[in-house]
Amino acid sequence: MNSYPKTSALMRRGADFLGSDTAILCGAMSWVSERNLVAAISNGGGFGVIACGAMTPELLDTEIAATNALTDKPFGVNLITMHPDLFDLIAVCARHKVSHVVLAGGLPPKGSIEAIKDTGAKVICFAPTLALGKKLLRSGADALVIEGSEAGGHIGPVSTSVLAQEILPELGRDNLVFVAGGIGNGAMIAAYLEMGAAGVQLGTRFACATESIAHPEFKKAFFRASARNAVASVQLDPRLPVIPVRALENEGTAEFTAKQREVALLLDQGSINMEEAQLRIERFWAGALRRAVIEGDVKSGSLMAGQSVGMVTKEEPAAEIIATLMAECEAALTSRTA
Template identity: 70%
Template structure:
């Protein structure tokens, strides 16, 4: 009974994504590559490639590699501030990518029309009600509302508050997926009952067998509690650095020094603001690679959401999804009883 109700509540989101289970894989740089993405899609969820700082050639190869591992739909996450966004959109079109996820604020002029004109469905992140309304007016097909409990780049508002603010007035207009701090199926059930079309999870899948993250990275997740996932501090108010949530280590302290260095370059007018922000992005990409790929969990960035405390062991993607859907179904059964 619970699984039937879960399927009904997820039907809109699953139909929109073209999968069985309306769970998006959160796009995590270096982690959400062909192996994890294809595993998620093959297990009935929806994998999303994290393009991050990739060049168009790298994205081209990653999409082709993912297609070789799954014949099911998957998406590509693009960052709006990427200097080669236009070329990346072309790569997605060349491969007939079914869904493009845009993160990082309002899309630049023409991006929405080009993505949709290529036949893809467009999903955008909305960290506030006003932006959610604006994106819907602009023609996006679906939204992800992600709270500050998430890993990586985060907004200032918690998931539960965003869900209460955005789902009641807008859930009937476009499918809305809730993200940030979700690690148990009971929470999934709650957001679906509030009107969400589905959810997005990243942290929960890092310790999947199919994830290529270094064993040290996975061990750090399994050992961590929710309170170990902390946010970076903004040193200079003139440098609008989007906070990042990661596990406490030496790297979180080094980031303060990097901000001071970039702020000084701004002071001396050696860089423009856009270039300064890009330097910060590249810094994070490098620090994350050291942790994920090289296994340096002290001087690398171990980006993780607060749901990291619910990651207890390595398991297959299928088993993790099975556990989450069972938990959601049991929660729905208890509530209907």
């Protein structure tokens, strides 16, 4: 890789923690963050993360093995905290000596952080608030990701810029905090590094990498989109807590509204409990995302994308994306010093 002295100095803590050349993580995107993209990002100097999503332990076992065959660089695995087989998935990661496990989708259940750390792996958790970030660190998390509402996929209610202002001054100096959501170029990376971030996480930019298996029609939808096209889903029934999802607006947006009505009715009837209701919502998104990513159904499939999608204009190899981001970050830091 080229030399980026100012950027590398600010990223050193994060890169050392990840074991990668740069402190640039790829956000875990179901159906997208699989062996090919994950390996390409890690080989390119970043840190790839497998999106386990709704995979069974057997499928995750196969995916990790296949990724190991494509790279000898470190990579992580993202596990959803509400997955019914979470502890079995942790065991799969342990068998493969996965170096980092990312817990996403809610508060880690009791014993999950300890189970991961007992394997020797590092634990990364998402912190949507300062108070929760402090609690997760006390519970044993080795690093945090603060992800704002500009991100694609499941999002929280607060913007990245506000989260960074709240959390980095409090936790950034003595802890490893990665910033995510709405990051589209290296100048933005420079700003967060200067505020005390250990590194950054990007998803939308990598979804259209050359190595991404996403369908050509899926990628074309990204190239055509602007920031305003990436909208957050609306919670239809306050009795059914649904984490908003940001995606490009299409017919699938209306289908999700209908799905919420269906699940809420079953919940009211007592046919299902709250946990099953939430799982059905997650399965809806998994299926809709697969139709878009794998089958190219950009009309009714889910085109999960962050608001930085307007800055994604072409297909590029993952290594080139990382090199461009590093060069842009270095240029921004240099201009400020000058």
